[in-house]
Amino acid sequence: EVKACLFDLDGVIVDTAKYHYLAWKRLANELGFDFTEQDNERLKGVSRVRSLEILLEIGGITLDEQEKQAGMDRKNGWYLEYINKMDSSEVLPGVKAFLQALRDNNIKIALGSASKNAMIILRNIDMVSYFDAIVDGTKTSQAKPDPEVFLLGAKELGVAPSECVVFEDAEAGVEAAKRAEMYCVGVGSAEQLGQADFVIASFDEMSIDRLKF
Numbered sequence: 001e002v003k004a005c006l007f008d009l010d011g012v013i014v015d016t017a018k019y020h021y022l023a024w025k026r027l028a029n030e031l032g033f034d035f036t037e038q039d040n041e042r043l044k045g046v047s048r049v050r051s052l053e054i055l056l057e058i059g060g061i062t063l064d065e066q067e068k069q070a071g072m073d074r075k076n077g078w079y080l081e082y083i084n085k086m087d088s089s090e091v092l093p094g095v096k097a098f099l100q101a102l103r104d105n106n107i108k109i110a111l112g113s114a115s116k117n118a119m120i121i122l123r124n125i126d127m128v129s130y131f132d133a134i135v136d137g138t139k140t141s142q143a144k145p146d147p148e149v150f151l152l153g154a155k156e157l158g159v160a161p162s163e164c165v166v167f168e169d170a171e172a173g174v175e176a177a178k179r180a181e182m183y184c185v186g187v188g189s190a191e192q193l194g195q196a197d198f199v200i201a202s203f204d205e206m207s208i209d210r211l212k213f
């Protein structure tokens with residue numbers, strides 16, 4: 001029986017992937033190379049540090065620790081400019097209705113995000129109150145595809161992993177859910193999220209009935 005749903009944030013509740021992309025691209029350009037949207041796929045779901053490492057690998061560049069920290073800080077400054085302008089109009093279609101349906105059916109809700117900016121975004125889109133537990137990048141030490149973020153979410157909710165369903169848009173996130181031995185619904189393209197138990201293109205396709213596997 002499904003007792004809880006755990007949601008990734010970036011790419012599932014809001015489309016912040018475009019802002020991450022624009023900010024990383026700006027850093028790449030400053031460092032003298034280009035960064036495409038296709039490259040950006042590799043950054044989805046992974047931590048800020050890991051994202052920088054992948055970016056530098058793409059550019060064929062090495063930086064020392066101090067320069068890496070400075071690069072991440074600059075990128076995050078630009079990213080904050082975007083997310084500080086967000087409001088509830090940026091919540092993806094069908095998300096709020098589905099979360100409300102979960103609440104009406106006494107199914108618990110947690111956030112399971114790698115982002116250290118998750119609280120800022122949830123406040124700006126006015127959705128903090130939907131969540132019974134919030135696990136973000138300030139609470140985890142292992143990045144997805146490690147299952148830590150989802151296992152911590154289940155623990156905070158007081159439910160077993162086998163009673164949880166994860167919603168994820170990134171390959172690393174789907175892998176994290178499967179490693180946590182949770183059911184996983186992919187949000188996005190079925191081609192990319194083949195490891196998920198099933199894939200929806202948007203929450204407009206989702207309903208409580210589809211949780212009764």
Ligand code: BG6
Pocket residue numbers: 009010020043044045046047048051076113114115116117118137170
């Ligand atoms: C994930 C995003 O949710 O959070 C990644 O999919 C991002 O692209 C990661 O790198 C860390 O986010 P932040 O906001 O802490 O830099």
Ligand code: MG
Pocket residue numbers: 008009010011012044045168169170173
């Ligand atoms: Mg995501």
